[in-house]
Amino acid sequence: MKTRSALAAVALATASGAAFAHPGHESASFFTGFTHPLGGLDHLLAMLAVGLYAAHQPGTTRWMLPAGFVLAMLAGAGLGALGVALPAVEAGIAASVLVLGLLIALAARLPLAASLPLVAAFALFHGHAHHAEMGGASLVTYAAGFALATALLHGAGYAIARWMPQTRVGNAIRRVAGLVVAGVGGAMLGA
Template identity: 65%
Template sequence: MAISRVLLALVLAGGAGSALAHGGHSGAHFGAGLAHPFSGLDHVLAMLAVGIYALRQGGAGRWLLPAGFVAAMLAGAALGALGAEVPAVEAGIASSVLVLGLLIAAAVRLPLAAALPLVSVFAVFHGYAHFAEMGGAGLMSYALGFVTATAMLHAMGFALARWMPETPLAQGIKRVLGGAMAATGLVLLGS
């Protein structure tokens, strides 16, 4: 029940951005930042996968993986804002979909000391890409938008994984979902 309330609050917060879509508001570009993670299948799948995979971690990993992803994503955006060059951004994003999908498909539970740096490296690529698509938006409001969208996608992945029972059939469905994510990542790498 609590997850559905969080999701509802995030959706309502996301809708607030469209009310600020006209000039003259300090949050005028929140909506653009909110929309960007939803604009590509690669971002959507990677962020859902972080939520799904976080549930597998258990304990503090359930919130550390999504929080670490968001923090590293902001660091990636900051690198872009500072004019740093991050090589192979699209390949890094596609690799995030591939690797996270494989971890879900194989039902692998990495130790948190390995999983957190892994998702953080991938998040840097996502953050850098978000910044690159910012255009003339104000960095703070735009970043608030893409952080909100990312949290929404993480929560949706977590809720989906939590909603599924711990039956062999449900675990098989999660594995197939992970396999589909991995296959999509492989296709994206080849593009």
């Protein structure tokens, strides 16, 4: 009986799109939100870098940094929706690329009490920028889209870092990748 109830709930949820006055806008909002982090080099590098950096951190820090980033990013979008302005949003995003790249290049292991607020502060800027690009999309579906894309980018960065061998060559490649990311961030700050 529980299986039938679950199947009925799924069927009703799937069919509920027909109840909207203008069907299709919610999926467009989700897709627009999902593609936003993928379309800009600044967002793409920062979000991959969070995963790369988190992969070489101890214990719970490995998942707390990406999760904290996504939550703070949603908070940044919420601030934007409330009309709260953040100063120097683009510079904050560029700084995130620079600093995260340097953390990877230096193989830094900051304590969670330092790394989580740092990552969360950067995420506020990313979320605020995502909201600014939202246009007429639905905030909930748009935010769900960019949150999922961000989590997937974090996961991709994490998987790449864990896939690379823990050898001198693998560590050198990671450090060079961090320097490249930092260099792009530095160029963005200088532009």
